[in-house]
Amino acid sequence: MTLVPQASTRQQIATLIHTPEDACRWMRGINGPHRLEVPRPRDLAFRHEGTALGNVSIGIIEYSTRVTIKVDDLAQSYSISLPLSGDQHIEYGRREFASDARVGAIISPHQPLHLNIGEDCRKQLVRLSREAVHHRLGQLLGRKVTSPVIFDPRMPLEGHLGDWWKTVAHLQELLGAEGSLCDLPEVWGNFENSLITSLLYAQPHNYSGELLGRQQARPGYLDQLVAMMRESLDQPLTLDDLERASGVSRERLYQDFHAHFGAAPIAHFRNLRFDWVKRRLEHAGPRESVSSIAMDCGFLQLGRFSRDYQKRFGERPSQALGRHRQDGIVRH
Known part of the structure; x- marks a missing residue:
């Protein structure tokens, strides 16, 4: 299990884990508190590869066996995923939906849900810090954000959301390159800011009405x-x-x-x-x-x-x- 510095601030993520306890501990450090259930623990081969920089981490994860993740409150993170192959199933409140290559999923702080991940599911994972999301929304609204931003968990790849995931793929490529512009704080600050801003405008959440109203007026x-x-x-x-x-x-x-x-x-x-x-x-x-x-x-x-x-x-x-x-x- 390693997390090796790639540059002065970029951190390269690379891990392969075979025990449920270690896999849960690893992802708890990335995203936040959750519980992991693995019906066939001997089949577990958890992989996570990617890069962390500033308030963002982007990578690829897979468990190689069917697992269930139960979340009460991620606390300080927004976890956004999109299956590249296979699928996952999300249950929250009395609602549920399937997530595949055409439908992503967002887990917000203060949002309990169950995530059932198929054995062939390999997905892209984006982690945004709660502090950064709330700070940017506060700038856009012109006031302090006191209650958590809670997104609609279902994220269909249509219109602006499709463009958002293309931006993620582009940033992932930049983060993986040596001598990238991402190593310049001013440049990465703009990339990070754009990623969060476009998500706030593209994906519905509990502040969307106020945000769009301010933009139009x-x-x-x-x-x-x-x-x-x-x-x-x-x-x-x-x-x-x-x-x-x-x-x-x-x-x-x-x-x-x-x-x-x-x-x-x-x-x-x-x-x-x-x-x-x-x-x-x-x-x-x-x-x-x-x-x-x-x-x-x-x-x-x-x-x-x-x-x-x-x-x-x-x-x-x-x-x-x-x-x-x-x-x-x-x-x-």
């Missing part, structure tokens, strides 16, 4: 300003700059930003900048420091930055430095 110029903000995170940006770029009054700017993002224009820009510096710190290389990253991200008053960071995230910047490099290995 949001003035187009706001998206242009937010794109401008993201391109200027390492540069000074003033209210005058935003007013000139938008072509609307300052009063209208404040009204629309508060209505759609829950913050004033410059406060929203500062929120984006803090999100960026947090990602940079967590994916920092061995030669990077808090001060160098903070200044790269436009924070020139380091004492104030450290105080504001701790107030916002509940930890010092030094505690986040290189977190994904240091803690990328799954522990049993």
